[in-house]
Amino acid sequence: MNVEKSARPVLAGKCLCGAVEYAVADEFVYAANCHCSACRRATGSAFKPFAGIERSKLAITQGADKLMLFGDDHGCDTRCKLCGSLLYSVVREGMFVHVTMGSLVDDPAIRPTKHIFVGSKAGWFTITDDLPQYREHAGTAEPSGE
Ligand SMILES: [Zn+2]
Ligand SMILES: [Zn+2]
Numbered sequence: 164m165n166v167e168k169s170a171r172p173v174l175a176g177k178c179l180c181g182a183v184e185y186a187v188a189d190e191f192v193y194a195a196n197c198h199c200s201a202c203r204r205a206t207g208s209a210f211k212p213f214a215g216i217e218r219s220k221l222a223i224t225q226g227a228d229k230l231m232l233f234g235d236d237h238g239c240d241t242r243c244k245l246c247g248s249l250l251y252s253v254v255r256e257g258m259f260v261h262v263t264m265g266s267l268v269d270d271p272a273i274r275p276t277k278h279i280f281v282g283s284k285a286g287w288f289t290i291t292d293d294l295p296q297y298r299e300h301a302g303t304a305e306p307s308g309e
Contacts, residue, residue: 174269175224176262178243178250183226185250187262191216191273194264195301196294199280205240205249206263209288212275213261218253221260277301 177184194214202211223230231244239253251260264271278290282298290296 172269174267174271176250176267176269178226178246178248178266180243180246180248182229182245183243183248183250184224186222186224187216187267188220189269189272190220191262191271192259194271194273194275196275196278197280198278198284198288200283201238202280203285206265209285210278211249212264213252214264214271214273214275215254215259215261218258218260221251221262 172189173186174189175184175186191214194212196210196212198210202213203209205211226243229244231242231247233240233242234252241250241253242248243250248266249263250266251262253259254261264275275294277294278284278296279301280299281290281296284290295301
């Protein structure tokens with residue numbers, strides 16, 4: 164893996180305290196806002212904007228020894244163990260990572276295109292944009308309308 168030799172731009176990302184930095188190719192395959200209860204708890208926020216990319220296109224460039232992992236192989240959350248920032252989750256049997264868009268330093272080309280797991284959305288949060296909404300995963304259910 165050597166993301167720095169990629170022909171496409173490489174984006175920087177980092178945690179709150181700056182101990183951990185990563186580089187990721189600006190080649191995200193999809194991006195969404197996830198409203199599931201796990202993402203709410205993991206982020207302490209209404210939803211988690213994340214972007215998915217092949218795991219090989221992300222590299223830790225500083226602080227690899229400062230990582231803290233939580234979860235199993237199906238949803239391993241990777242944080243800075245000093246400040247707790249959620250950086251990405253390893254998903255899809257280790258082949259992909261879901262990068263938390265809030266941890267990016269640079270602006271990616273991709274934008275979240277949908278809301279997922281709206282069926283478990285927090286009651287105190289109202290979606291005010293026109294992106295399609297899915298009760299669970301996109302593709303496994305029709306948009307819920309709204
Ligand atoms: Zn940190
Ligand atoms: Zn989620």
